[in-house]
Amino acid sequence: MAASTDCAAPDPRELGRNCGRSNLTAPAGDYSYLYVDVPAGTQQLTITASGGTGDANLYFDDGTWATQADATAHTTGPGTAHTLTIASPKAGWNYISLYGTSAFAGVTVTTGF
Template identity: 40%
Template sequence: PPANFSLTTSTLTANFTDSSSDSDGSIASRSWNFGDGSTSTATNPSHTYASAGTYTVSLTVTDDDGATNSTSKSVTVSSGGGSCTPSGTTLCNGSQVSGLSAAKGKWTSTYKLVVPAGASNLKFSIAGGTGDADMYVRLGSAPTTTSYNCRPYLSGNNETCTFAAPTAGTYYVRVRAYSAFSGVTLSTSFTP
């Protein structure tokens, strides 16, 4: 019986669909090996990997006559928010933007980060450089001096906004110069 399967991925989870066939009978059993030490005998299993990477997944099928056949495919999973690619002002999980600067009373560009449902431990932080920068974070639209979800408002440039159980959506972050600053790094991260 020719063994075959297809797969889709979403962050660290891979979903497998068995498409094996047997011309003179039926598939009696299946044995999946997910390449990380885990196995399954389900027809269309789903497997969540512990860490990002590329794994070799093998499927062995046995038909009602006892004949077997195997096939293998590579699956690549990532811990990021799917197929996010950082560009311009679009941030991804784990992004860093360095060299931020602004004159007193001015804002940096507005950066945005899409946070998926089920994410946790969302964190925005700024650090380094000189001057006094203030970070503002807001869900749904760009923050202002009077409308924001988080504004640490500390002296210096080391500030962090943490959301333990964030609402899914697009978060906007920008940095305002309490006094002129330069060389500041903005970092983002979350657990998918």
């Protein structure tokens, strides 16, 4: 299910069910970090990055902040449009990041579950 709203949590890094965070930025070689609390029994988690400018790769990890060195799933390639689909994600906190291959700005990350 596509995200339909901005996430309501007060921490701007926290994602929720079917929502997104916009205007994410980072310089080249740095990260924009996010996290999401996945309920037990969730069959699939979809994470989508889109919009903005620059070049950002999308990373996911179910145990620690997602980085190039610590990621259980990732996408790479030019631009900011990337999608990860995680089957049977671990319940609890899961971690998402955008890594600036070059500086990026104005990117939106959404979750669907």
